[in-house]
Amino acid sequence: MDTRPTSTSALLLFSGGQDSATCLAWALSRYDRVETVGFDYGQRHHVEMQARLDVRAAMAAAFPDWATRLGEDHVVDIAGYGAIAESALTADRAIEMAADGLPTTFVPGRNLVFLTIASALAYRRGHGAMVGGMCETDFSGYPDCRRATIDAMQQTLSLGLATDITIETPLMWLDKAQSWALAHELGGDILVEIIRKRSHSCYRGDRSELHDWGYGCGTCPACELRAAGWQHWRSGDGA
Numbered sequence: 648m649d650t651r652p653t654s655t656s657a658l659l660l661f662s663g664g665q666d667s668a669t670c671l672a673w674a675l676s677r678y679d680r681v682e683t684v685g686f687d688y689g690q691r692h693h694v695e696m697q698a699r700l701d702v703r704a705a706m707a708a709a710f711p712d713w714a715t716r717l718g719e720d721h722v723v724d725i726a727g728y729g730a731i732a733e734s735a736l737t738a739d740r741a742i743e744m745a746a747d748g749l750p751t752t753f754v755p756g757r758n759l760v761f762l763t764i765a766s767a768l769a770y771r772r773g774h775g776a777m778v779g780g781m782c783e784t785d786f787s788g789y790p791d792c793r794r795a796t797i798d799a800m801q802q803t804l805s806l807g808l809a810t811d812i813t814i815e816t817p818l819m820w821l822d823k824a825q826s827w828a829l830a831h832e833l834g835g836d837i838l839v840e841i842i843r844k845r846s847h848s849c850y851r852g853d854r855s856e857l858h859d860w861g862y863g864c865g866t867c868p869a870c871e872l873r874a875a876g877w878q879h880w881r882s883g884d885g886a
Contacts, residue, residue, distance in 0.1 A: 654678070654774065654775025654776040655678060655679045655680065656678055656680035656681065656682070656772075656773065656774045656775070656776070657674050657677075657678045657680075657681050657682075657774055657775075657776040657777065657778050657815070658681075658682050658683070658684055658765055658768060658769040658772065658774040658776070658778070659671055659674050659681055659682070659683045659684070659777070659778045659779075660684060660685075660761055660762070660765055660777065660778065660779040660780070661683035661684060661699055661720075662685065662686075662695055662699065662780070663685070663695040663696065663697075663699035663700075663701075663702055663846055663847055664695065664698070664780070664847060664848040664869075665823075665826065665842055665846050665848045665861070666780030666782060666818055666826065666848075667779075667780040667846075668702045668830075668841070668842045668845070668846040669780070669817075669826050669829060669830045669833075669842060670779065670780045670817055670818065671683065671702065671706065672706065672713070672830060672833045672834050673778070673817045673829070673833060674778045674815075675706070675713040675716050675717060676713075676833055678776070679716060680718050681716055681717055681718060681778075682718040682719050682721065682772060682774070683703065683718075683719075683720045683721070684720075684721040684722070684723065684764075684765050684768055685699050685720070685721070685722045685723070686722070686723050686725055686761055686764070687722060687723070687724045687725065687726060688726060688728055688757070688760075689725075689726040689727075689728070692849075692851070692852025693852075694847050694852045694854055695847045695852075696722070698845060698846055698847035699720070700720075701845040702842070702845045702846055703717065703720060705845050706834075706838070706841060709834075709837050709841060710834060710837075710838075721768060723764055723768075725760065725764070728760055756791060757789075757791060758779070758781060758789075758791035758796070758797075758800075759791055759796075761779075762777065762779070762797075762800050762804065762814065763800075763804070765777055766804045766808060766812060770810070770812075774812075775810075775811065775812060775813065776812065776813040776814075776815055777812065777813070777814050777815070778817070779797070779814065779815070779816055780816075780818050781793075781794075781818070781819060782816070782818045782819055782820075782826075783820075784819070784820055784821055784822045784825075794816060794819050797814050797816055797819075800814060801813065801814045817829070822876060822879075823872050823873060823875065823876020823877070823879075823880075824875075824876045824877075824879035824880040825876075826876060827839065827876055827877060828880055830842055842861070843860065843861045844857065844861065844862070846861065847861075847862060847863075848861070848869045848873050849862065849863030849864050849867060849869055849870050850864075850867040850868065850869045850870075851863075851864045851867050858874065859874075859877060859878075859881075860873050860874045860877035860878075861873060861877075
C-alpha cells in the first residue's frame with residue numbers, strides 16, 4: 648500500500664500539546680513544507696499559546712532538516728466562539744462529567760470550527776492536506792475527535808472548496824503510549840525531551856512542576872492520560 652502523501656505541503660492544526668507536537672514531527676518527516684495554525688478561542692490558560700512557539704523553535708533548532716521545511720505560523724482570534732461554546736476550558740467551571748455523559752472540558756464543535764477555518768487558510772496557502780492530532784483511542788469521549796466526524800468534514804470541505812483536501816490524523820488509532828513511541832521513532836530521545844518539557848496539555852494550565860511525563864497538575868484528565876501513556880511506554884507495554 649502506497650502511504651506517500653498526495654500533497655507536497657500541509658497545514659497543521661497546532662495547539663502546542665503533546666499530540667499536536669508529535670503530529671508536527673510526523674508532518675515534517677513527510678511533507679516538503681509544513682505551516683502551522685493555532686486558535687485563540689478564549690481558552691482560560693494561554694500557556695499553550697507560548698508552548699506552540701517553544702515547540703516550533705526547539706524542533707527547528709534540534710533538527711536542521713525539519714527547520715528547512717517548517718513554514719509560517721498563523722494564529723486566528725476566535726474568542727467570540729469560545730464565549731458561545733462555553734466549557735471548563737473557557738469559563739470558570741469545574742472539570743467533571745456533565746449530564747450528557749461528556750466531560751465539561753468538551754468545547755462543542757471545536758474541531759469542526761478549527762477545520763473549517765483552517766481549510767480556508769490551507770486553500771489560500773496552497774496546501775492539499777491538513778494534519779490534526781485528533782484521536783479516538785485515548786481521549787475524553789469528544790464526538791468531534793472521531794474519524795467518522797473527520798471523514799465527514801473532509802468530504803464537506805472538499806465539496807465546499809471545489810478541490811480535494813485531505814485531513815490526516817496520524818494519532819487516530821494510537822493510545823498515548825504509542826504516541827510517545829511514535830515521537831521516539833521520529834526523533835529519538837531529543838524529540839521526546841522537547842515534547843516532554845516544551846509542550847503543554849494540562850487543562851488547568853499548570854507548569855509549576857516537571858513530572859517524568861512533562862509539566863502539568865497531574866490530576867486533570869489530560870494529565871492523567873499523558874502520565875499513564877508515559878508509564879506504559881517506559882515500561883515497554885506501549886512499544
